[in-house]
Amino acid sequence: DGGITQSPKYLFRKEGQNVTLSCEQNLNHDAMYWYRQDPGQGLRLIYYSQIVNDFQKGDIAEGYSVSREKKESFPLTVTSAQKNPTAFYLCASSYRGQRRFFGPGTRLTVL
Amino acid sequence: KNEVEQSPQNLTAQEGEFITINCSYSVGISALHWLQQHPGGGIVSLFMLSSGKKKHGRLIATINIQEKHSSLHITASHPRDSAVYICAVRGTNFGNEKLTFGTGTRLTIIP
Numbered sequence: 001d002g003g004i005t006q007s008p009k010y011l012f013r014k015e016g017q018n019v020t021l022s023c024e025q026n027l028n029h030d031a032m033y034w035y036r037q038d039p040g041q042g043l044r045l046i047y048y049s050q051i052v053n054d055f056q057k058g059d060i061a062e063g064y065s066v067s068r069e070k071k072e073s074f075p076l077t078v079t080s081a082q083k084n085p086t087a088f089y090l091c092a093s094s095y096r097g098q099r100r101f102f103g104p105g106t107r108l109t110v111l
Numbered sequence: 112k113n114e115v116e117q118s119p120q121n122l123t124a125q126e127g128e129f130i131t132i133n134c135s136y137s138v139g140i141s142a143l144h145w146l147q148q149h150p151g152g153g154i155v156s157l158f159m160l161s162s163g164k165k166k167h168g169r170l171i172a173t174i175n176i177q178e179k180h181s182s183l184h185i186t187a188s189h190p191r192d193s194a195v196y197i198c199a200v201r202g203t204n205f206g207n208e209k210l211t212f213g214t215g216t217r218l219t220i221i222p
Contacts, residue, residue: 042115042197042211043199050208099159101156102155107152
């Protein structure tokens with residue numbers, strides 16, 4: 001079955017720790033995206049990548065980093081520099097500006 | 112003022128009712144997306160449209176470019192339609208890959 005997977009579903013982080021959220025797709029999509037969702041707010045773009053080995057900052061990239069070494073994978077690292085990381089994180093992919101396909105999300109909580 | 116405004120914020124209806132959710136935007140766009148987010152957090156893309164009307168099953172999406180307005184209609188609503196419906200626009204000034212999201216309309220269908 002084609003789709004996007006994210007892991008883990010729930011993640012707990014201690015203050016000062018870096019954590020990495022996984023996102024994998026087997027849809028052969030070129031573009032991949034990371035969004036953050038907070039209660040009462042619309043989704044906000046963290047980073048996106050249109051091609052392997054290239055990525056662009058979104059609206060709220062500070063405190064996050066990404067890599068795109070393979071077409072299928074676009075992991076997101078939440079660094080200790082991100083002061084308020086507790087949120088729901090969604091990964092998505094698309095083919096040439098077409099509809100987005102979303103993963104199931106990772107809920108990150110800082111302890 | 113947000114660039115994408117949805118109304119109503121919350122909507123409760125009886126099973127079988129005809130549902131309308133509205134989305135207004137303030138910028139020029141190249142496409143508008145309607146998304147559905149279920150209580151578990153996963154998001155499904157329902158429609159992407161740039162003009163006219165699209166239909167899929169009991170769902171109908173319309174857009175009026177001149178009035179900068181789109182509607183999502185659900186006919187013969189069912190409790191399984193209960194979800195948050197999100198409107199998102201791809202602006203002509205934002206670049207091809209960036210979407211601006213509304214804050215969503217929470218729909219509850221009572222049996």
